[in-house]
Amino acid sequence: xxxxxxxxxxxxxxxxxxxxxxxxxxxxxxxxxxxxxxxxxxxxxxxxxxxxxxxxxxxxxxxxxxxxxxxxxxxxxxxxxxxxxxxxxxxxxxxxxxxxxxxxxxxxxxxxxxxxxxxxxxxxxxxxxxxxxxxxxxxxxxxxxxxxxxxxxxxxxxxxxxxxxxxxxxxxxxxxxxxxxxxxxxxxxxxxxxxxxxxxxxxxxxxxxxxxxxxxxxxxxxxxxxxxxxxxxxxxxxxxxxxxxxxxxxxxxxxxxxxxxxxxxxxxxxxxxxxxxxxxxxxxxxxxxxxxxxxxxxxxxxxxxxxxxxxxxxxxxxxxxxxxxxxxxxxxxxxxxxxxxxxxxxxxxxxxxxxxxxxxxxxxxx
Amino acid sequence: xxxxxxxxxxxxxxxxxxxxxxxxxxxxxxxxxxxxxxxxxxxxxxxxxxxxxxxxxxxxxxxxxxxxxxxxxxxxxxxxxxxxxxxxxxxxxxxxxxxxxxxxxxxxxxxxxxxxxxxxxxxxxxxxxxxxxxxxxxxxxxxxxxxxxxxxxxxxxxxxxxxxxxxxxxxxxxxxxxxxxxxxxxxxxxxxxxxxxxxxxxxxxxxxxxxxxxxxxxxxxxxxxxxxxxxxxxxxxxxxxxxxxxxxxxxxxxxxxxxxxxxxx
Ligand SMILES: Nc1ncnc2c1ncn2[C@@H]1O[C@H](COP(=O)(O)OP(=O)(O)O)[C@@H](O)[C@H]1O
Ligand SMILES: [Mg+2]
Numbered sequence: 123x124x125x126x127x128x129x130x131x132x133x134x135x136x137x138x139x140x141x142x143x144x145x146x147x148x149x150x151x152x153x154x155x156x157x158x159x160x161x162x163x164x165x166x167x168x169x170x171x172x173x174x175x176x177x178x179x180x181x182x183x184x185x186x187x188x189x190x191x192x193x194x195x196x197x198x199x200x201x202x203x204x205x206x207x208x209x210x211x212x213x214x215x216x217x218x219x220x221x222x223x224x225x226x227x228x229x230x231x232x233x234x235x236x237x238x239x240x241x242x243x244x245x246x247x248x249x250x251x252x253x254x255x256x257x258x259x260x261x262x263x264x265x266x267x268x269x270x271x272x273x274x275x276x277x278x279x280x281x282x283x284x285x286x287x288x289x290x291x292x293x294x295x296x297x298x299x300x301x302x303x304x305x306x307x308x309x310x311x312x313x314x315x316x317x318x319x320x321x322x323x324x325x326x327x328x329x330x331x332x333x334x335x336x337x338x339x340x341x342x343x344x345x346x347x348x349x350x351x352x353x354x355x356x357x358x359x360x361x362x363x364x365x366x367x368x369x370x371x372x373x374x375x376x377x378x379x380x381x382x383x384x385x386x387x388x389x390x391x392x393x394x395x396x397x398x399x400x401x402x403x404x405x406x407x408x409x410x411x412x413x414x415x416x417x418x419x420x421x422x423x424x425x426x427x428x429x430x431x432x433x434x435x436x437x438x439x440x441x442x443x444x445x446x447x448x449x450x451x452x453x454x455x456x457x458x459x460x461x462x463x464x465x466x467x468x469x470x471x472x473x474x475x476x477x478x479x480x481x482x483x484x485x486x487x488x
Numbered sequence: 489x490x491x492x493x494x495x496x497x498x499x500x501x502x503x504x505x506x507x508x509x510x511x512x513x514x515x516x517x518x519x520x521x522x523x524x525x526x527x528x529x530x531x532x533x534x535x536x537x538x539x540x541x542x543x544x545x546x547x548x549x550x551x552x553x554x555x556x557x558x559x560x561x562x563x564x565x566x567x568x569x570x571x572x573x574x575x576x577x578x579x580x581x582x583x584x585x586x587x588x589x590x591x592x593x594x595x596x597x598x599x600x601x602x603x604x605x606x607x608x609x610x611x612x613x614x615x616x617x618x619x620x621x622x623x624x625x626x627x628x629x630x631x632x633x634x635x636x637x638x639x640x641x642x643x644x645x646x647x648x649x650x651x652x653x654x655x656x657x658x659x660x661x662x663x664x665x666x667x668x669x670x671x672x673x674x675x676x677x678x679x680x681x682x683x684x685x686x687x688x689x690x691x692x693x694x695x696x697x698x699x700x701x702x703x704x705x706x707x708x709x710x711x712x713x714x715x716x717x718x719x720x721x722x723x724x725x726x727x728x729x730x731x732x733x734x735x736x737x738x739x740x741x742x743x744x745x746x747x748x749x750x751x752x753x
Contacts, residue, residue: 143603144616145580230574370585373574380538381568382638383561383588428575 151432154425158439162212165446169208170200172450207343210351211449212442214340214408217355217400219441220362222415223434225284227369228393229291229302232420232478236401237412239306241283243313245398245405247320248279253335254320254328269350277354277402283309284398288390335409339462340449343407351403358400359438365393366430373428411464413471414441414448420478489513490535490650490681494543497527497534504530507543508707510700514648514681517672519692521685522702523726528685529569529654531702535683536566536652548647561588564650565638569658569685571631573619579606579630580615586637601640605633610667624659632656632668642680651675653684657691662745669695689730690745693717701725 171182182200185191218236225234225241236242252275256264264271287309291302321332335342368389371379376386404411418440419433426432445463448470452463490512497505505527512518512535520528534541537552537560545552547563565586573582583602606612609629614622619630632653639649651672657665665688672682673695686692692699692713699716701709703725709716722730736742 143580143599144613145578146584146615147578147581227574232575367589373577374582374585375568375572377533377538377568378566378571380557381536381561381566382585383558385557423575427581428577429581 147427147429148432151426151429151436154422155432155436155439158436158443161443162439165443166208166212169211169446169450170204172454206345206348207340207449208446210343210348210407211340211446213348213351213355214404214411215414215441215443215445216438217358217404217441218411218414218445219418219437220358220434221397221400221404222441223419223430223437224362224365224369224393225397225415226419227365227372227430228288228390228397230373230375231302232423233416234302235413235415236280236284236397237410237415238475239287239302240308240310240313241280241287241306241398241401242405242410242412243310243317244283245276245280245402246410247313247317248275248277248402249335249406250317250320250332251275251279253331254324269346273351273354273403273406275402276406277399279313280402280405281395281398283313284394284401288394339452339464340408341460341462347407351407354399354403358396358403361392361396362434362438363431365389365396366434368393369430369434409462409464411445411467413467413475414445416478417471417474418444420474489648490545490547490683492535492543492545495531495534495545496542497530497539498542499530499539503705505534505541505705508702510707510710512650512681512683512698514643514650515676515679516697517676517682517684517695518698518700519684519686519696520700520702521687521689521692522708526702526725527705528702530705532566532652532654532683532685536560536564538566547650561638562644562649563639563647564652565635567632567635567651567653567656569654571627577619578615579611579617579619579622582619582630583615583633583637586634588638601637602633605636605640606630608636608671609633610664625661625664628656628659629664629668632671636671639680642675642678648680650681650683653682655685655687658687662748665691666745666748688745689717689722694746 167182181193181196222235225236225239226232228234236245249272252260252264252272256271267274287302287305290305321329324332368379368384371382371384372386372389374382379386379389419437422433422436422440426436445467448466449463452461452466455461455466491510493509495505495508495510496503508531510518520531522528530539533539535545535547535552537555537557540553547555547560550559550563552560580602583605586605587598587601603612603615606615609632611626611629611633614626614630619627622630635651635653639651642649653672656672657668660668669691672684676682676697686696696713699709699711699713700707701716701721708725709721717732719731722728722732
């Protein structure tokens, strides 16, 4: 993926050299977004056709474009099992990368990510609470919410942690990276302790559910779950263009953002809610899938620069593509068994995160 | 006109600016001088609508506290004493951030504006450089170019606009100090208003139409440059036995910016 991106970068920069205005990366950014728009359906079909059963890409394409009937088992596998899963993968990847990019802009730091600074842990606590205590004294409150209970609880957990974190780490418009990361560790530990307590009292059935969920997986994807998170994620994606201008101004600091006409407090509230909603929804259905929110925006900043008008949509697209590829890998590497996708993204993402730390440690004062 | 009356600012419980009344007219360069910590920056932050205040500040007749930020941003641009940048933007991308949506002139004009503004601050050809890789003085001029983009026309629809500059020349070489002050002067000559905080008394003498002296959070003096730049006022405020229009004794050379009639080489 990385080497392909680099090659893309070279092609685009040679194109860029002919461009009329120097230092204007918007043409390049639009090109990258166009390429990603093309890559998404390809990755989508690729992921749809890969897996333990040999429902092949060719058969699938024939059924879509030539109207040839698929075998009955293939139809079930593709439309009832893989399609919701792949659609969910795309949604989850898009929201992970988008919330990463928004959070990085908000904290003015490329290392901020819901997974790294404990927001996902807060969301997980909310979700685990529902899984474990859902049938107990909480039942009367949860029942009416139906399948929305889990994402809502995760959203509440994510919102509480993001708001706390921002309070702690940001003073006078400047975010201390050290405080942010340390507070994130403490918040994650605290949420982890409560989650642990809940796991301790969980029964066997719940435990199995929790373990698989906690490692991060798309295996449980259903149309119902998709319907539960769909609206939240769609809302967060739709909010992105409106956040872009504010995030750009915020890159110059809160005072300057105000000078440029951004009502900073209100903007921060909206951004925090958007991040928490996206993270909550994602954690609720897929557990802890890490690093997509750091990897995708960072690669794109190298390629098209940090202008959020382009960075946000491009991040959502690249996040979706990356997660589809990761999920395909998770399903095929040890087939017929499958790896939790969180293991795949961590295996690729964690080293990337360390490489990033090396690259930027001269710029960011920790 | 920016008109403050009975303006006080407290940060926490600490009063920083007390009972300041001033007028900064459109068409004039108003310069604020005063020792470190005398409240100049705080005063300017209040004038720009950044912090709450007691008393009254009117910009073109509108009370700042009751004016929407979006409306303020169309009326005035602010160059802070220091700006930090979070991500690796190019110079052009930074300058472009000063172009606000919905400005008259249309897209075609605003796409050319960053280049024009950069040329104005003597940074033509810097558009493609990364901001973080520039020297401090170059960064300061990039920020000024961004600020200029925000209020490119000093007068819009008959309404004057304002430049609020906090130590705009603090890290510039002498030639660029003059270049920047001439931009400010031009802006005022074309009908806009400029409020600038300066430490250089000679530049103040050269460019200020109106001088405001701050000391200990209060207004120590204000008026035309000849009324304010006087031995007794300067000695009292800066606690330094300065003499206006006096040559130093002995053989030590001295250089006055006034001797260069223009910033151009
Ligand atoms: N945010 C703040 N919190 C506390 N004290 C402040 C703050 N900002 C400024 N001050 C104090 O107010 C005084 C005036 O500051 P400032 O307006 O920055 O001075 P100047 O720009 O004239 O050097 C200083 O004593 C400074 O310590
Ligand atoms: Mg100051």
